[in-house]
Amino acid sequence: MSSTPESQRRAAIDSPAKAGVSGRAAGLPWRAGIGLKPQHFREVLETRPDIGFFEVHAENYMVDGGPFHHFLTRVREHYALSLHGVGLSIGGADPLDESHLDRLAALIERYQPASFSEHLAWSSHGDIFYNDLLPVPYERQTLARVCEHIDRVQERLGLRMLLENPSTYLEFEASTMSETAFLREVLERTGCGLLLDVNNVHVSCTNHGRDALAYLRDLPLTKVGEVHLAGFARDQDAAGAPLLIDSHGSPVDEAVWGLYAHVVAQLGPVPTLLERDNDVPALQVLLAEAGRAESLMSARAEPRRCGVYWGGA
Ligand SMILES: [Fe+2]
Numbered sequence: 001m002s003s004t005p006e007s008q009r010r011a012a013i014d015s016p017a018k019a020g021v022s023g024r025a026a027g028l029p030w031r032a033g034i035g036l037k038p039q040h041f042r043e044v045l046e047t048r049p050d051i052g053f054f055e056v057h058a059e060n061y062m063v064d065g066g067p068f069h070h071f072l073t074r075v076r077e078h079y080a081l082s083l084h085g086v087g088l089s090i091g092g093a094d095p096l097d098e099s100h101l102d103r104l105a106a107l108i109e110r111y112q113p114a115s116f117s118e119h120l121a122w123s124s125h126g127d128i129f130y131n132d133l134l135p136v137p138y139e140r141q142t143l144a145r146v147c148e149h150i151d152r153v154q155e156r157l158g159l160r161m162l163l164e165n166p167s168t169y170l171e172f173e174a175s176t177m178s179e180t181a182f183l184r185e186v187l188e189r190t191g192c193g194l195l196l197d198v199n200n201v202h203v204s205c206t207n208h209g210r211d212a213l214a215y216l217r218d219l220p221l222t223k224v225g226e227v228h229l230a231g232f233a234r235d236q237d238a239a240g241a242p243l244l245i246d247s248h249g250s251p252v253d254e255a256v257w258g259l260y261a262h263v264v265a266q267l268g269p270v271p272t273l274l275e276r277d278n279d280v281p282a283l284q285v286l287l288a289e290a291g292r293a294e295s296l297m298s299a300r301a302e303p304r305r306c307g308v309y310w311g312g313a
Pocket of ligand 1: 197228
């Protein structure tokens, strides 16, 4: 078991004010959303597109003032928000950075997002910070540490977070379990939900020669609280074999749309984010991709079977 007793964790989740964060939102709408990009700030406010929600990277808002807060405050008046962290280093060997958690708590207090998510990855060690989300070995010691870290995040922030499956390019000889078995254990032990990045599933399974549908079958999809869709880049490894890179710089690939249709067929409508962080196109291009996701969801508009809500059991 992870270090924080279940009763303490549940008390923190059920009493967010006691944990330092007041109030809670009702969860993301079962619709498609897009990332909120600075180049679209004004157009979003002027045109108010019909979109389910916006997502922002928490670390871009860890400053006291400035234009990012100015625009996000106004956008938040009209849209649900997903807060996505990229810097907690949940898979790292060190204890979590409590000052980083404090900054996240302040953002959650300020913007009352409908969801908070982070990655199964590490990005810092000691005083060294990396720009990449680095993979972890899937073995017992790492499992215990990741669960401890997620327990601490949920306790401090007073919410049930979502953990995102990674895109990976190498595998550790030290791993003793599959990525899906590792994720299942983390979800079971900590009670957190799953942010299912379907592009990451395609990228990782292609890179490691695995069956993406088998990967999806091996996950508890009812614990999915949000889906990510994104584009990838094609490269080659040292041996000349195809290597896919999770680049977020191109449209969603048809293979990823196919996997997404499979997920929606299982779950029904589910909050779905179109991620684009590089070569960001016109707002209308992103809205069109979101519209395609909503079309797939509306073809399967039965009551949702996902079980993850903000703060809920
Ligand atoms: Fe993602």
